[in-house]
Amino acid sequence: MRSLIKKLKLNTLKTAVTFKSCWNYLFFDIPKSWRTDILAPPLRIGVKTKELITKHYLEGMYANGIKPVAWVTSGAPVEFLKALGFYTLYPENHGALCGARKVALELCQEAEKNGYCIDICSYARTDIGSALSGKTPVGRLPKPDLLVCCTNICQTVLYWYQVLAHHFKAPLVIIDTPFIYTEASLPDVEYVQKQIETAIETAERIAKRKLKFEKLKEVMRLSKIATELWLEVINTGKNIPSPISAFDQFIHMAPIVELRGEPQTVDFYAQMLKELRKRVKKGIGAVIKEKKRVLWDNLPIWYSLKLLSETLAENGICVVTSTYTYAWGELAPMIDPERPIESMAKVYLHPILNRGTGDKLSLMKRMVKDFRLNGVILHSDRSCKPYSVGQMDQRAKIVQELKIPAVLIESDHNDPRAFSEKQVLNRLKAFMEM
Amino acid sequence: MTSGKAIVLPIRYPRELLRAFGFEPVEIWGPPKVEGTLGGSHLQPYICSVVKNALSFLLEDGLDDAEIILVPHCCDSLQGLGSLLLDFIKPKQKVLTFYPPRNKTEAAKNFLIAEIERLWKELEEITGKSPSQQDLMRCILEEEMADRLTRELYMNRERIGLSSREFIELLRKREYLHPKEFAKEVQDKLKITKEKEEKVRLILSGVLPEPMEVLDEIDAAGGMIVTDDTSCLRRRLLQPGTSNRPFERMAERLLSAPPDPVLGCSLEERIAFLEKLIEESNAVGVIFYNVKFCEGEDFYYPQVAQWLKSRGIKTLKIEADISPPLPKQVSQRIRAFIESLGGRA
Ligand code: SF4
Ligand code: SF4
Numbered sequence: 176m177r178s179l180i181k182k183l184k185l186n187t188l189k190t191a192v193t194f195k196s197c198w199n200y201l202f203f204d205i206p207k208s209w210r211t212d213i214l215a216p217p218l219r220i221g222v223k224t225k226e227l228i229t230k231h232y233l234e235g236m237y238a239n240g241i242k243p244v245a246w247v248t249s250g251a252p253v254e255f256l257k258a259l260g261f262y263t264l265y266p267e268n269h270g271a272l273c274g275a276r277k278v279a280l281e282l283c284q285e286a287e288k289n290g291y292c293i294d295i296c297s298y299a300r301t302d303i304g305s306a307l308s309g310k311t312p313v314g315r316l317p318k319p320d321l322l323v324c325c326t327n328i329c330q331t332v333l334y335w336y337q338v339l340a341h342h343f344k345a346p347l348v349i350i351d352t353p354f355i356y357t358e359a360s361l362p363d364v365e366y367v368q369k370q371i372e373t374a375i376e377t378a379e380r381i382a383k384r385k386l387k388f389e390k391l392k393e394v395m396r397l398s399k400i401a402t403e404l405w406l407e408v409i410n411t412g413k414n415i416p417s418p419i420s421a422f423d424q425f426i427h428m429a430p431i432v433e434l435r436g437e438p439q440t441v442d443f444y445a446q447m448l449k450e451l452r453k454r455v456k457k458g459i460g461a462v463i464k465e466k467k468r469v470l471w472d473n474l475p476i477w478y479s480l481k482l483l484s485e486t487l488a489e490n491g492i493c494v495v496t497s498t499y500t501y502a503w504g505e506l507a508p509m510i511d512p513e514r515p516i517e518s519m520a521k522v523y524l525h526p527i528l529n530r531g532t533g534d535k536l537s538l539m540k541r542m543v544k545d546f547r548l549n550g551v552i553l554h555s556d557r558s559c560k561p562y563s564v565g566q567m568d569q570r571a572k573i574v575q576e577l578k579i580p581a582v583l584i585e586s587d588h589n590d591p592r593a594f595s596e597k598q599v600l601n602r603l604k605a606f607m608e609m
Numbered sequence: 610m611t612s613g614k615a616i617v618l619p620i621r622y623p624r625e626l627l628r629a630f631g632f633e634p635v636e637i638w639g640p641p642k643v644e645g646t647l648g649g650s651h652l653q654p655y656i657c658s659v660v661k662n663a664l665s666f667l668l669e670d671g672l673d674d675a676e677i678i679l680v681p682h683c684c685d686s687l688q689g690l691g692s693l694l695l696d697f698i699k700p701k702q703k704v705l706t707f708y709p710p711r712n713k714t715e716a717a718k719n720f721l722i723a724e725i726e727r728l729w730k731e732l733e734e735i736t737g738k739s740p741s742q743q744d745l746m747r748c749i750l751e752e753e754m755a756d757r758l759t760r761e762l763y764m765n766r767e768r769i770g771l772s773s774r775e776f777i778e779l780l781r782k783r784e785y786l787h788p789k790e791f792a793k794e795v796q797d798k799l800k801i802t803k804e805k806e807e808k809v810r811l812i813l814s815g816v817l818p819e820p821m822e823v824l825d826e827i828d829a830a831g832g833m834i835v836t837d838d839t840s841c842l843r844r845r846l847l848q849p850g851t852s853n854r855p856f857e858r859m860a861e862r863l864l865s866a867p868p869d870p871v872l873g874c875s876l877e878e879r880i881a882f883l884e885k886l887i888e889e890s891n892a893v894g895v896i897f898y899n900v901k902f903c904e905g906e907d908f909y910y911p912q913v914a915q916w917l918k919s920r921g922i923k924t925l926k927i928e929a930d931i932s933p934p935l936p937k938q939v940s941q942r943i944r945a946f947i948e949s950l951g952g953r954a
Contacts, residue, residue, distance in 0.1 A: 290911030292928075294902050319952050326711060326873075330685045333711055333873040334908035341876040341912055349873055351711040353720070356695070362723035364645070369716035519786040532689065533696025557655045560904075564689030567651050585653075 209481055213488040215454070215461050218419075220447040224427050227443060228272075231433060232313040238262040240318045243382045246339065248464045250327040250526050252350065252519040255375050255396055257436040258391040259382040264316060266339075269305070270298035274477030274589040276312045283478050283590055285310065296558040297589035299335040299350065306342055310339045316564035319345045321381050326563040327352040327529040346381070348374040352524050356531040375516075381434040388515075394436040394513035395519075400508050404444035406504030411451040411545050412495040416460025417468060418451045420493055422484040423461060424500035425475040429505045466491030467607075468587045470542055472569075473496045473554040473562045474588035479596075484598060495546050498539060499562075502527045506536075532565025537573055543577055550606065552582040557593045580609035615757060616702070618663055618690065619816075620683040620840050620871060623725055625748040626798030626830045627679070628787075629740040630732045632678075635672060636784035637663050637839055641819040641931045645670070653691055657902040658818065658930040660686040664693070667700055669706045677735060683706045683871045685849040703735055711866050712875035712945040727939065729856070745855040753862070755788035756760040756776040758795045759861040763836055766890075770803030771870040774824040776815075780842050808954040812886055815898040815906055819931035823898060823934040823943070827933065838883060839898075844869040869906030872948035879909055880916050887922060894923040894950050896943070901928050922948055 197385035200419060209217070212455075236510050238244050242262045249267045250485055256263055273279040279538065283297055285304030293300075307312050322345050333349065340347035350370045353363050375386055405428075427447060434440040467485075471494045487494060504524055511518035539551065551573050553566045566583060573581040584602050587593035615632040627634045639662040648664035667678065678700060680691035694704045708724055710717035733739050759780065762769075766776065781796060783791050809832045816841055818824055827834060837843045848865035850858030868882045869873035886892065895917055899906040914924045925946040927939055948954050 292899075292910070295904055295907050296704075299908070330711075330871070330873075331904055334870055336907050337873065337875055338908055338912065347875070349712050351717070351873070353708040353710075353724075354682050354692075354706075362720055362725075366716055366720035366723075368709070369719075370712075370714070373714070373716070406879065407724065443814035474729075531692040531696050533692065534695070556655050557653075558654065561685040561689060562658065563653055564686065565693055565697070567653070568693065572697075 177606065179594035180392050184422060189325065190608065192300070194241065199508065207527055210485050213463055213485065215418075215459055215463060218423060218427070218447070218450055220427065220443070223446065227439060228429050228559075229436060231530070235240040235262060235264055235313070235317045236315045239485055241258060243320045245319045245321040245323055245378070245380075246345075247323040248325050249326060249338070250370055250523060250528075251325040252324045252523045253323075254394045254436050254515065254519060255371070255391060256323065256378055257388060258394045259378050259384060259386055261321070261378065261382065262317065262584045264319070264335055266302040266335075267570060268429060268433050269311065269313070269316065270589055271429075271477055273301050273305070275480065277591075278312050279589040280476070280591055282308070282310060286427050290389070293590075295334070296329075296331045300340075301589055302335070303338060303342075303512065306339065311516045312595050318388060319343055321345060321378060322347040322377075324348070325350040325352060325523060327523050327526050329528060329559070331560075346377060346540065348377050350374060352529055352535075353546070354531075355524055355529055358533050359521060363524055364517070364520050367524055368517055370383040371516055371519055372576070378471070379417060389556055392512045393513045393533050395510060399512055401431060401435060401437075401444055401512060402504055402507035403439040404448055406449060406501075406507050407505055408444055409496055409501055411448070415468070415547065416458065416465035417493050417495045417546075418454035418459060418482065420461035420495065420501060421471045421497040421500060422480050422494060424476075424497065425480060428500050428503060435552075441521045444587050458564045460493065461555055462488045462491065464491045465493045467549045468493050468495045468547060469495060469550040469552055470494070470539060471554065471583070472539065473556050474499055474559055474568065476554065476586050476594060477585075477589055478591050479594060482596070483603075485600075486603060487607070491552075492607060494552065495548060496542060498527060498535065498542070501538075508543045529559050535565065536569045539569065539573065541576060543579065548579070550579050550609070552603070553581060553583045554588075555583050556586040557585070558590065559588065584608035614672060615676045616667070616672050616675045618678070618680045618687055618722050619659065620679045620681060620687075621729070621845065621863060621866065622707050623863065623884060624680055625745070625752045625773060625859060626728060626732070627682065628748040628751070629745040630738055631734050632677065632732075632788070634785070635675070637639065637666060637672075638817050639663060639819060639931045640666055640671075641821075641933060643669070643932070645932065646736050648734050651698070656686050656901055657900050658932055659900055659903075660690050661893060662931065664698075665695070668698070670698075675702055675823060677705055678702045679705045681709060683709060684903075686902075692773050705731055709863060709872070717918075718857075718864060721863060722856045725856050725859050740898070742855055746853075746858075749858055749862075751788040751852065752847075755783065755791050755795075756818075756849070757794050758799075759783070761799060762795050762891075763843070763846075765799060766835055767772060767805060768803065769801045770806065771798065772828045773832070774821060774828060777818055777824055777835060778821070778838070778843070784841070799899070806833075806860075808909075809894065809947050809950045810835045810892045811947075812836055812838055812883070812890065812892045812895045813898060814838040814869060814883075814895055815840070816900050816903055817931070818898055819934035822933060822935040823929075823939070826861055826940045826943045827896070827947065828899075829953075830947035832943075832947040832950075835892050836886050838886060838895075843867060862906050870909050876909060877915055883913065883917070884920075887920070894946065896946070897926040899926065899928050901930055
């Protein structure tokens with residue numbers, strides 16, 4: 176078993192792997208080692224999270240030759256791929272997993288050794304490092320038959336997927352989503368819809384089957400329900416004390432990203448919601464002595480979840496929610512399963528990162544009000560320019576207009592070399608004293 | 610018909626459209642000789658110096674007399690800057706945006722036509738003018754003429770014998786000159802015939818060569834930029850359109866641009882373009898001059914460099930801020946590189 180742990184920590188796997196053998200080593204550890212004197216015990220749903228994600232990666236290991244495989248960006252309109260029977264892999268999620276398992280640095284360095292600059296997004300470096308070296312904590316990633324890149328989160332993915340297309344000699348579909356500031360115009364929607372239609376044709380060719388419209392509608396329906404449930408999960412944070420923290424959300428958001436459009440995801444979030452509602456009834460808070468409630472902006476710092484969560488909880492601060500996790504729920508009302516393609520075009524034009532910096536500030540202000548928050552932590556993420564540009568002004572406006580403290584902490588979501596523990600803790604200390 | 614100056618940020622936009630409304634577009638690539646501090650109060654340290662300096666310049670009221678600011682959304686940082694200007698900074702000039710599509714499909718063309726039309730309507734509103742289709746077509750043809758002359762300049766680059774700096778400076782005049790004035794300057798230069806000099810023939814690749822001292826270093830070391838693969842120059846050298854409908858013709862032109870990372874081109878397209886440039890110019894080396902924190906260039910570099918290596922073409926990668934002075938270490942590396950290719954010791 177020990178040797179398997181070692182191999183799984185970061186290696187190419189040569190032997191067959193079973194679900195059971197993967198179980199303990201894949202994905203995030205259920206935060207059982209987190210301090211339960213200041214934090215509520217881990218959510219029981221964590222066992223299920225781990226099971227779903229383990230199964231997902233395990234299926235991926237043996238997907239080639241059995242199912243068509245698509246590598247997709249986190250904001251890609253994945254529903255048509257699901258309806259066509261694709262196995263979908265999310266390099267960004269794999270990157271997050273590597274970050275949380277603290278192996279991202281080694282993979283970033285693999286990419287850097289091959290000439291990829293340290294200034295490139297650390298998800299991309301993690302993924303490229305993994306593709307070039309074959310190393311991954313999940314044993315093995317399936318090779319893509321198709322790459323689908325949607326630019327609604329950033330332009331970084333546009334470059335990154337060209338690198339992957341060249342490396343894997345795989346066809347690449349680009350779904351270009353014009354930046355919309357607040358709301359998409361008709362030409363924006365028509366443009367994206369046309370691209371989705373073309374993408375479907377390409378995917379059909381690769382899958383060697385025709386897309387069944389009814390099936391697509393069903394996948395969209397499941398996507399909508401899961402997204403709504405995820406939003407409800409997040410909204411339980413409106414209770415005082417909050418039964419869930421943003422750190423919990425970071426851990427349990429994987430299915431809404433990776434397994435959207437599947438019945439198991441609907442069941443999963445329904446179960447999670449039930450558990451949280453029970454907590455609300457019993458008055459259980461994610462932070463045992465919740466004194467202050469704050470908002471997190473931008474990606475998590477994957478390798479530092481425990482440190483940050485405990486440091487803040489020690490001071491009675493619950494990071495109730497985040498703009499990042501909220502992004503996976505807020506568009507639920509826009510999903511219309513009866514008009515799947517047009518609705519995909521609309522929904523996938525509207526993620527937070529495809530809207531203006533002013534619109535993001537409005538969202539933050541709304542969240543502060545709705546979740547009754549007393550402060551904001553803005554993670555200035557060196558890797559993620561589209562998320563981070565505007566934060567300096569957003570912070571100033573939050574302080575001025577809402578009269579609550581807001582702090583900017585400099586770091587990187589996956590590359591620990593950009594994280595200065597001392598500096599971050601000092602800034603948080605000052606923030607906590609405000 | 611004059612409407613005054615238009616500040617335009619990099620990289621792609623329908624120049625002819627602004628001219629049809631009587632605007633004089635002045636492109637702001639940085640500018641390099643600006644202190645980035647003011648920009649730094651809105652932008653984090655990991656945002657490129659082109660965007661940071663541009664914001665500093667605008668905050669310092671540079672080109673105060675300009676009437677509009679056009680921010681093409683060509684990369685995440687430029688897009689972010691556009692949003693900052695519109696949502697927070699709110700300069701006195703009207704801020705306009707433009708989104709060049711990242712693919713070249715029919716759908717992209719239709720979107721681009723709609724995008725140009727949107728910009729047209731906004732300009733109509735701002736100026737109260739509505740140029741005729743003939744006026745617009747005339748402006749398009751003038752830009753096409755300037756493109757044709759630029760192509761000629763590239764073809765005759767050796768014969769006219771300008772230094773790297775003179776050559777690039779001349780080409781970059783397109784960033785602010787009227788196409789007719791630009792054409793005149795190019796035509797004058799095309800009359801020159803100089804004796805061929807033995808120089809190390811190089812291609813410059815990247816977004817832009819700033820500070821321009823980098824070109825002096827290349828010249829001083831016995832090198833010569835014979836052609837370029839830069840976003841500010843050759844990657845914006847467009848083909849003439851074919852349509853008689855002006856909006857469609859402008860869209861055709863923009864979509865004819867050579868491969869550029871910011872357009873989401875494939876590695877194969879970039880490699881094929883470089884291959885063409887090498888064949889045309891007999892270059893023996895490529896200098897990748899990357900602006901620090903410019904991701905597009907950084908992503909393509911390893912595989913493009915590997916391909917060049919396999920073709921026996923030597924490469925040098927430099928990463929720099931656009932603000933002068935040029936770091937000593939960069940000068941030394943340029944000299945060593947050119948020397949290794951047979952330049953002056
Ligand atoms: S972290 Fe930011 S830059 Fe990186 S892939 Fe995600 S959205 Fe793009
Ligand atoms: S240098 Fe690169 S990152 Fe900066 S504005 Fe130009 S394309 Fe964007």
